[in-house]
Amino acid sequence: xxxxxxxxxxxxxxxxxxxxxFFVSDxxxxxxxxxxxxxxxxxxxxxxxxxxxxxxxxxxxxFNWRTVxxxxxxxxxxxxxxxxxxxxxxxxxxxxxxxxGFDTKSAAALSKCMIMGASASSVWYNLRVSHxxxxxxxxxxxxxLLFQPMLMLGITIGVALSVVFPYxxxxxxxxxxxxxxxxxxxxxxxxxxxxETILKKEQKKQxxxxxxxxxxxxxxxxxxxxxxxxxxxxxxxxxxxxxWKMVLVLLLVWFSFILLQVLKNGATVCGAxxxxxxxxxxxxxxxxxxxxxxxxxxxxxxxxxxxxFEAVCEASIDWTGLHLAFCALCGVLGGTVGGLxxxxxxxxxxxxxxxxxxxxxxxxxxxxxxxxxxxxxSVVEFYFxxxxxxxxxxxxxxxxxxxxxWGQFFIRKLITFLGRASIxxxxxxxxxxxxxxxxxxxxxxxxxxxxxxxxxxxxLGFCDS
Numbered sequence: 102x103x104x105x106x107x108x109x110x111x112x113x114x115x116x117x118x119x120x121x122x123f124f125v126s127d128x129x130x131x132x133x134x135x136x137x138x139x140x141x142x143x144x145x146x147x148x149x150x151x152x153x154x155x156x157x158x159x160x161x162x163x164f165n166w167r168t169v170x171x172x173x174x175x176x177x178x179x180x181x182x183x184x185x186x187x188x189x190x191x192x193x194x195x196x197x198x199x200x201x202g203f204d205t206k207s208a209a210a211l212s213k214c215m216i217m218g219a220s221a222s223s224v225w226y227n228l229r230v231s232h233x234x235x236x237x238x239x240x241x242x243x244x245x246l247l248f249q250p251m252l253m254l255g256i257t258i259g260v261a262l263s264v265v266f267p268y269x270x271x272x273x274x275x276x277x278x279x280x281x282x283x284x285x286x287x288x289x290x291x292x293x294x295x296x297e298t299i300l301k302k303e304q305k306k307q308x309x310x311x312x313x314x315x316x317x318x319x320x321x322x323x324x325x326x327x328x329x330x331x332x333x334x335x336x337x338x339x340x341x342x343x344x345w346k347m348v349l350v351l352l353l354v355w356f357s358f359i360l361l362q363v364l365k366n367g368a369t370v371c372g373a374x375x376x377x378x379x380x381x382x383x384x385x386x387x388x389x390x391x392x393x394x395x396x397x398x399x400x401x402x403x404x405x406x407x408x409x410f411e412a413v414c415e416a417s418i419d420w421t422g423l424h425l426a427f428c429a430l431c432g433v434l435g436g437t438v439g440g441l442x443x444x445x446x447x448x449x450x451x452x453x454x455x456x457x458x459x460x461x462x463x464x465x466x467x468x469x470x471x472x473x474x475x476x477x478x479s480v481v482e483f484y485f486x487x488x489x490x491x492x493x494x495x496x497x498x499x500x501x502x503x504x505x506x507w508g509q510f511f512i513r514k515l516i517t518f519l520g521r522a523s524i525x526x527x528x529x530x531x532x533x534x535x536x537x538x539x540x541x542x543x544x545x546x547x548x549x550x551x552x553x554x555x556x557x558x559x560x561l562g563f564c565d566s
Contacts, residue, residue, distance in 0.1 A: 114277040122270055122559055158204040162492045171201050172500055178532075179219035179501040180508025185529030186451035186468030188216040188476070190439070191279065191536020195543045210483040211494055213476050218498035219505030220473035226509040227466040228342045229335045233522070234460070241459065241467045242347035243414040246393040248450060249351055250386035251432025252475045253358050257382055258433065259440015265563050268551065271441050272544025278438060279537030282452045283530050289455055290526035297521050350389065355474050357385045362482045371564035390432075394425050415467075417458030428453070439475060447472050448536070451529050461525035462516070 162168070174196045182189025190212045197208035224240075232239045263271065333341065361378050368375040401420040404411065418424055435449030447468050454464035483489055516522055551558065 110281055111278065114281075115274060118270060118273045118277065122267060157207060157488075158202060159207060159490045159493070160202045162490070162496060167201050171196060171497075174200070175215060175497055175500045176504040179215060179504035180511075181528050182216075182447075182532050183219045183223040183469050183505040184465060184508050184512045184525060185447075185532045186454070186465040186472075186525075187447035187529055187532050187536075188220065188472050189532060189536070190216055191275070191448065191540050192532070195539040199543065207489055210479075210488040211497060213479040213483060214489060214494045215497050215501040216472060217476040217480050218501035219508075220469050220476060222502040222505035223469045223509050224466075224473050226506050227469065228339050230342075230466075230513065231333065231338055233462050238342040238344060239463055239466045240342060240470050241415040241463055242344050243393060243397065244416060244454065244459070244467050245471050246347060246350060246389060247397070247428060248432045248435075249471050249474055250354050250389040251429050252436040252439070252450065252471060253354065253478055254382060254386040255433040255436020255438075256440040256475060256479060257358075257379070257436075259437035261440075261563065262437065263441050265561055266441070267558050267560065268544070269548035269558060272541065272548060275438070275441070275544065276537055276541045279448065279533050279540070282448060283533035283537060286452045286455065286526055286530035286533065289452075290523050290530055293461075293523035293526060294521065297523055301520065351474060354385065354389050355478060358382065358478055359481055361385070362478070363485060366482070366485050390429065394420075394429075398422070398425065412458070415459045415463045416454075424457075428457075436475065439479075448533055452533075455526060455529075461522040462513075465525050465529075 160167070175193065178189035178192040178196070182192070190209075193212035193215050194205070194208045197203045197211050198205050201208075203211065227239055230239055266274075361382055365375060365378040368378060397414070397420040405419070412418075431449055431453045435447070435453070438448060450471060451464060451468045454468055455461065459467070512524065512528070516524055
């Protein structure tokens with residue numbers, strides 16, 4: 102499936118799903134009391150929302166089989182999720198909801214905490230790793246500046262849509278998106294695997310030819326041996342990978358969104374001040390995005406006019422207006438999915454970076470770097486809203502931080518040993534597909550129960566929800 106065909110598939114499927122809401126909504130609503138967990142929990146009431154929960158269920162942190170299973174799944178999900186650059190929110194939310202017993206809203210908040218912890222430790226590991234092929238940072242800061250503002254803007258939109266969209270519609274959209282991106286990434290991984298196999302065969306032939314020529318031909322000419330590349334220490338690599346000017350710009354965007362979110366939480370919903378703060382997020386995002394767009398477009402144009410076809414950044418595409426608009430759309434879409442689902446937006450960003458020609462190692466490092474900012478934004482917002490228990494959040498974050506670091510370490514060693522970077526893409530595809538299954542099963546089960554109980558299946562009022 103070509104890129105244009107994939108985009109057409111997403112737009113068509115999303116449009117059909119949204120329009121079908123008007124045909125399945127029923128004005129005759131029968132409300133039933135929500136099912137409460139039988140676990141030893143702290144239960145608090147809060148208003149109805151699109152996730153279908155009307156209670157805040159917080160199980161106590163204690164040693165039992167649920168905690169053990171959650172730890173194992175959280176460790177594996179964080180390890181593989183950060184390697185693929187997708188976070189793992191599609192696995193964490195069902196796990197926290199079904200196994201541990203948290204309500205869906207709290208599970209989404211805790212999922213953000215886990216993604217933040219895993220992303221932070223992965224970024225720390227990646228900052229101490231050199232680029233596999235070039236003398237440049239392994240994190241592409243230009244791509245990070247291009248996508249981070251749009252991703253954060255999309256998260257705000259996604260949170261708003263989660264209040265309005267019915268639960269079954271969110272489930273359908275997630276299944277459509279995840280099945281599409283996972284299959285697309287899987288075929289991409291197979292293609293990369295075949296290319297790596299061809300490259301290995303060519304390298305083997307060249308080595309054999311070199312050995313034969315050395316046996317048959319004696320060269321008397323004097324020559325200077327190749328100067329070995331000086332290996333950098335971990336500290337030198339860390340300093341080289343850090344681009345403080347770029348990081349400060351990203352932090353400025355992050356703090357701006359944090360400030361607006363904090364002020365918005367204290368405003369009356371749908372009041373004048375509430376809408377002003379919402380609208381202010383757009384110029385903040387578009388200002389940074391516009392700066393990076395102008396930079397990439399100008400550099401790409403200058404190089405083309407000079408006959409230099411070297412890529413401006415890691416992406417091997419020409420930064421035309423159409424490509425830049427496509428990246429903006431995908432960034433907003435990724436953030437919207439993150440806001441709806443409780444993920445870090447990596448389910449879009451990871452496959453997108455591969456699609457525009459970024460090598461797997463850099464795609465993973467860059468996507469994880471951007472996710473660290475987007476997930477931490479949600480964590481701060483959820484903290485002010487008191488949406489997750491601090492002890493559980495700290496425990497799960499600790500598990501995710503350890504998993505993120507060791508996941509990166511293990512996979513990087515495996516790639517070096519096998520010489521196949523396509524492993525990262527296979528992992529990315531597997532994590533997205535597993536998320537589609539878990540979110541799909543949970544969502545379909547809950548939607549069937551809503552239909553059985555004759556609950557309202559249409560759009561909800563934003564200001565009333």
